[in-house]
Amino acid sequence: MWAADNTEDVSMDVQGAVELTREALWIGILIGTPVLVTGMLVGLLIGLLQAVTQIQEQSLAFIPKLAVMMLIFLLTLPWTLTHMIEYSQELIRQIPANL
Numbered sequence: 001m002w003a004a005d006n007t008e009d010v011s012m013d014v015q016g017a018v019e020l021t022r023e024a025l026w027i028g029i030l031i032g033t034p035v036l037v038t039g040m041l042v043g044l045l046i047g048l049l050q051a052v053t054q055i056q057e058q059s060l061a062f063i064p065k066l067a068v069m070m071l072i073f074l075l076t077l078p079w080t081l082t083h084m085i086e087y088s089q090e091l092i093r094q095i096p097a098n099l
Contacts, residue, residue, distance in 0.1 A: 031080050034072055038069055042068045043061065
């Protein structure tokens with residue numbers, strides 16, 4: 001059981017935890033960026049098209065954006081998996097050093 005004053009048993013320091021969190025956030029941002037940027041650009045183009053033509057149908061904005069985001073996700077899936085596997089392997093490799 002962990003005691004509030006028993007911190008000498010913990011081998012991972014605060015800097016190591018911060019570094020792991022920073023790296024996990026960076027990988028998440030890196031992996032999510034292609035799909036999110038694509039969705040934003042398609043949404044902007046469809047919004048401009050709707051403003052010009054004065055067509056305000058909600059499905060007109062949602063369906064093409066969803067389709068393009070799914071296409072980009074499928075196209076970037078090998079790259080995404082490569083980054084996730086490399087990050088996971090590095091985390092598993094560092095487990096003995098943090099015990």
